[in-house]
Amino acid sequence: MPQISLTVNGKPASAEVESRTLLVELLREKLHLTGTHVGCDTSQCGACVVEVDGKSVKSCTMLAVQAAGAHVTTIEGLASADGKLHPMQEMFREHHALQCGYCTPGMVMSAIDLVNSHPDGLSEEQIRHGLEGNICRCTGYHNIVKAIHAAWFVMHGKEMPIAAE
Amino acid sequence: MIVDGIGASVKRVEDHRFLSGKGHYTDDMNRPGQTHAVFRRSDSPHARIKSIDIAAASKMAGVVAIFTGADLAAEGVGGVPCGWQIHNKDGSPMAEPMHPVLAIDKVRHVGDPIAMVVAETKQQAKDAAEAINIEFEELGGISDVRAAIAPGAPLVHDDVASNVCFDWHIGDKAATEAAFANAFKIIKLDLTNNRLVPNAMEPRAAISEYDISSGEYTLHTTSQNPHVIRLLMGAFVLHIPEHKLRVVAPDVGGGFGSKIFHYAEEAALTWAAAKVLRPIKWTADRSESFITDAHGRDHVSHAELAVAEDGKFLGLRVETLANMGAYLSTFAPSVPTYLSATLLAGVYTTPAIYAQVKAVFTHTVPVDAYRGAGRPEATFLLERIVDVAARDLGMDRVEIRRKNFIPADAFPYQTPIALQYDSGDYQTTLRECLRMADYDGFEARRKAAAAKGKLRGIGMSTYVEACGIAPSAVAGALGARAGLYEVANIRVHPTGSVTVFTGAHSHGQGHETTFAQLVADQLGIPFNQIEIVHGDTSKVPFGMGTYGSRSLSVGGSAMVKAMDKIILKGRKIAAHLMEASLDDVEFKDGKFTVTGTDKSKAFAEISLTAYVPHNYPIEELEPGLEETAFYDPKNFTYPGGCHICEVEIDPNTGTVAVINFTAVDDVGRVINPMIVEGQVQGGIAQGIGQALLEHAIYDESGQLLSGSMMDYTMPRADDLPNILVGTESTMCTHNPLGAKGVGEVGAIGSPPAVINAVVDALRDYDVRHLDMPATPAKIWGIINAHTLKMAAE
């Protein structure tokens, strides 16, 4: 079995994997980072989204061996060492953007990428479109959209206009 | 005053762990020495199993054991039981065919489990499951309820004639016939309530363990009601007494009904743990969920409404064929009957109603309760036929509803079909919803849309539903094989902090927050001094779990009852300490006070005294401060309200965009408005999904065509609008909280509002009715056919 090394949440990691092992299996089963979830087997739901070398990736759609040498950030790597939540996590909590929590890690990872890739502004329509690859069965997305909208302002150091709520 | 008490939008306690990846879902857990199970399932909807050859598979790398139905039968393992018995019109009981844990002789739906492979890794188990050699004799399946009852249809169970599980009715047939005889007009409508796949985002999973020294089994499983699973599996399938069987439902990633039921996999895994003497883990792939999780809806109905010239409803008769799938799932028989037909009065004063339901076996996945369970079907039927009646009579849709509403001063209101509504105010919820949705401004918006080439429509539904099934005795008389109370145990610790053990289960509802608010409010102690424990049969005394929007109205009421006992005991202790008589000691805002004096004792002083009983009425009172209560409700609760939907159709493509959705619901007492709003929005998203996108489609023979998320359209963020939610509550009159329930209202009220809007948008295209889902293909077909017809004329 191939042995691979990579950086996960800032720390070096290595594991033996089968050539068919998926990145999500490596994370969950070998590295015990179970915050990244699996919600489907057709690359539809986005519960498994992580960041690989700065881009959000569905970790069920990438082989572990493809991540050799990469820098991977998972939901566990977002909060600071003292437990302070990332602004996106904070806004999800503030706006009740999660219910069962199962889609949440992937949703938060996708949302961060979405906010980072729109430095000039992010409309509701862009948010809804940007979440195409993430399914939530619980919330109806209303509060997720609100949370991401609010997080855009926090992450880009801007004040949120009052009326926008 | 407690700031985090009833009525405050407290941020959720559970969020930190979910947001930081520290949730404990079943698949996140691993046990030392754990093995992995994979099920070999039927690809055929209906076949005789001629032989199963496991020889080659057994020798494959990593395989620990392979079990088939014969192995379980040899040890007397029972069938998967059904928890609700319906009786036929003639009084005889429904057909209740055996549902083996692993198939014996025959398979009856695609996904029916045949063998379970246990191996060192999941991949090895998968490889070996594929290598099992099974010889089938194809028997030909049937998926449609109408085809299944036709003469000569293949039988799902050899001993169930015509595939009819039961033929049931309710209501006064003669009175209804008489009402029809006097009708000015009879409105007729055929409708289908589309079959759905619940698709909670966490697939089902379980880990079973057996401790050979104690003889104890432990099952971690994705369940909404671990005690019910322990009861059904222990008593009926595996014959394990309660004290040797622990069932834990840890964090569960959504349920929507699909995780109520006792599934065959749970029993197979638990049984096998004692065979291989190692823990066994199983997690469904999504494709496996599609063919094993109980589906929802799938009713085919014919409805007739008798109306007077002024639009008053005189009578309603309904005939429904309900698809049960291949086997009876846990609560399946209750869904089209007592959870649906009894709701056919809706919010209206229709004096005579008669409903007949034929439940039918087909070669499809079992069908059972899915968010709303029966009530969405009744509401869709009723709110569609009301709109059609308005159209046929040339009446306004708001007017016909107002005219027939049960008036606010008529409660308690006895309907002609069993239920007695305790409270409600349908005029108010309608009025508020019309206002919030700017109904009066709609025609201007319709014109503006038309100018852009879009067809804009508006639709509404005014509904009532019944939840928190009760009382147990009544439910029992109607066929429930379980009690329907809830249990709470409240343990006050010496320093005054509190642990609450509840039989309800949270899988997204936020109970750890809501219940803590409730307890903080009633005991007058800080919110952060309260811990909510649920989901473990070894910790919680008993419980019926969470479904049917019952957690607050039934589970919360049990907590209130237990707290009343705590407060009474606290008053006795306080009376002793302050040398006052019990009658003079009152409890308020976390303090026990002697009335009319400034003498008082804080809650924590009393709890400490209870555990350090040095100065204590030990002759009359036991030390300690812990109480348990079982609460059996006196009636159902009846949430209701109004939903208004506004859509725009692109006539060139047939696509429907939901532009606005407004809901004003009466859910009784609200503990946490933020959570209530989230529940309504989530339910409406599922309702819009049913109305526009979702459909579990089988081919005639029973092959599931929409068997993955690539084929089954789940609602995504860009399919949905912002959802405006208001509440206008009247209180439930028979539980101590006034709570009615909120989990299902969204999914119940919304589908007809959407379809009514779509039909309204198509008003120039001669559409009377449209079945769900209103897909672009369907709508484009209507528009195109009409255009061609016009051109031809």
Ligand code: FES
């Ligand atoms: S698990 Fe990766 S997209 Fe669903």
Ligand code: FES
């Ligand atoms: S919060 Fe449950 S799936 Fe999104």
